[in-house]
Amino acid sequence: MELNVNSVARTVQSPPLTSLLTVLREELDITSPKAGCESGGCGACTVLVDGQPRRSCLTAVCTLDGADVVTVEGLGTPEDLSRVQQAFIHHYAAQCGFCSDGMVVAATAYVNGGGTDDTDAIGEALAGHFCRCTGYVKILEAVAAAARGDECDVGSTASSANNTYVSIAGGES
Amino acid sequence: MTSTVGAAAVSMPSSEAEAVAAVTEQPYATVLAGGTLLVPQHTLGHVAVERAVWLGRAEMDGIAQSNGRVTVGAAAPLAACTRLVAPVGPCAANIGDNEVNAQATIGGNLCAPAPYGDVRGPLLALGAVLRWADPDGIHTGGVEDFVAAGGARPGRLLLDIAFAAPAAGSFVALQRHHTQALTAMTVSAVRGPGGDVAIAATGAAPDACRLTSAEAALAGGGSIADAAAAATADADPYDDALASASYRLRVLPVYVGRALEQLGG
Numbered sequence: 001m002e003l004n005v006n007s008v009a010r011t012v013q014s015p016p017l018t019s020l021l022t023v024l025r026e027e028l029d030i031t032s033p034k035a036g037c038e039s040g041g042c043g044a045c046t047v048l049v050d051g052q053p054r055r056s057c058l059t060a061v062c063t064l065d066g067a068d069v070v071t072v073e074g075l076g077t078p079e080d081l082s083r084v085q086q087a088f089i090h091h092y093a094a095q096c097g098f099c100s101d102g103m104v105v106a107a108t109a110y111v112n113g114g115g116t117d118d119t120d121a122i123g124e125a126l127a128g129h130f131c132r133c134t135g136y137v138k139i140l141e142a143v144a145a146a147a148r149g150d151e152c153d154v155g156s157t158a159s160s161a162n163n164t165y166v167s168i169a170g171g172e173s
Numbered sequence: 174m175t176s177t178v179g180a181a182a183v184s185m186p187s188s189e190a191e192a193v194a195a196v197t198e199q200p201y202a203t204v205l206a207g208g209t210l211l212v213p214q215h216t217l218g219h220v221a222v223e224r225a226v227w228l229g230r231a232e233m234d235g236i237a238q239s240n241g242r243v244t245v246g247a248a249a250p251l252a253a254c255t256r257l258v259a260p261v262g263p264c265a266a267n268i269g270d271n272e273v274n275a276q277a278t279i280g281g282n283l284c285a286p287a288p289y290g291d292v293r294g295p296l297l298a299l300g301a302v303l304r305w306a307d308p309d310g311i312h313t314g315g316v317e318d319f320v321a322a323g324g325a326r327p328g329r330l331l332l333d334i335a336f337a338a339p340a341a342g343s344f345v346a347l348q349r350h351h352t353q354a355l356t357a358m359t360v361s362a363v364r365g366p367g368g369d370v371a372i373a374a375t376g377a378a379p380d381a382c383r384l385t386s387a388e389a390a391l392a393g394g395g396s397i398a399d400a401a402a403a404a405t406a407d408a409d410p411y412d413d414a415l416a417s418a419s420y421r422l423r424v425l426p427v428y429v430g431r432a433l434e435q436l437g438g
Contacts, residue, residue, distance in 0.1 A: 016183040016225075017183065017205075017212070017215050017222055017225060018216075019212055019213075019215075019216050022216065038213055038216055038217065039213040039217075040209055040213060040269075040272075040273055040354075041354055043270075043272070046272060052275065053271070053272050054272055054275075054276065055209075055272050055273065055276070057212070057213060057216065058207075058208055058209045058212050058213060058273070058276060059208060059212065059276070060183075060205060060208050060211075060212050060215075060227070062183045062185075062227065063205075063208065063227055063229050106271075106272075124271070125271060127270045127271065128269070128270025128271060128272055128273065
């Protein structure tokens, strides 16, 4: 069967019930989708399928013949990062980085879908994504910045001092 | 026409009739709908699948509403079911995060026993009629009939779910953080055209159940508090990783009360 992965046509040889996650990592050597829980609970394996975020660990590859699959490798290049990738760097929205690929993909779908910088809406959009480092505030800040279209300098790190997310801890924004 | 992909047989029927033929022929196949339960089990080696039937092209995902009656194809994604009337719509919206909700199907959820199967509660309260196929033919019956007949056993395919739109409906769930994908208890209430109230719960017993004692309390002129208190008579609480039996028994009246308050007069 055929997949269009990051704008490159790929022929897949894996058995049909193989998960898309396994195909990407083991057959196509695309390793940004992470094998976290492998049961749909952590979000680290999320990729875009025909523009929509999907858990690659829950998706049998045979159901995707001819589909467009986008992973973090297809979002930008080191020289030309996507808006969400730039925001994640500028807002320091990664610690260990294990969840970052799924977070960035889901955030990309959210921003591309016209999502706003509303805290609750972002939280709901990323609800199925776990950060074991518990770095959620920085992630929320990054997605909000990307949703607003902020210019994010990847050479500097933003301060949280003036960020509205202080308010979710009960302080003043 | 049924096509196959690769060495392992995965049939991809393009109609309901083809799907029925593929599922009911021996050796029996495993049904693949959204895949949110089957695929990880397969990946982790918990199930062996020699032949599967994928419903994604079988045109079994439609939702039709006509003359006050709603018919939902078994392969309809939960995300599409969120727009249905309460209690089904809110129940569908409560299952899984965005990605899982978009991929999982109402039939797959209904066929999965506790701690899955949340939609069994609303469909019990609605008196929904299921249509399923097996080697003996096409059958119809309620959720309880489907479960009593063995549920999603090999050689059986759930086709669709139909119910009359109620005069009013409500749904409450024991809320959990999104980090917990499963819901320990739900209560659904439905007021029929004649004013009669039906109540069903998941998590109060090992399988979804009607709360007939609570219904009888209401029908006899009792208050919401009376009905809520009566609900425990219908419970068969159990321990699992989500909640203890004693906790389930304590919170059931609370959620019955909330569902009836939400249902309104």
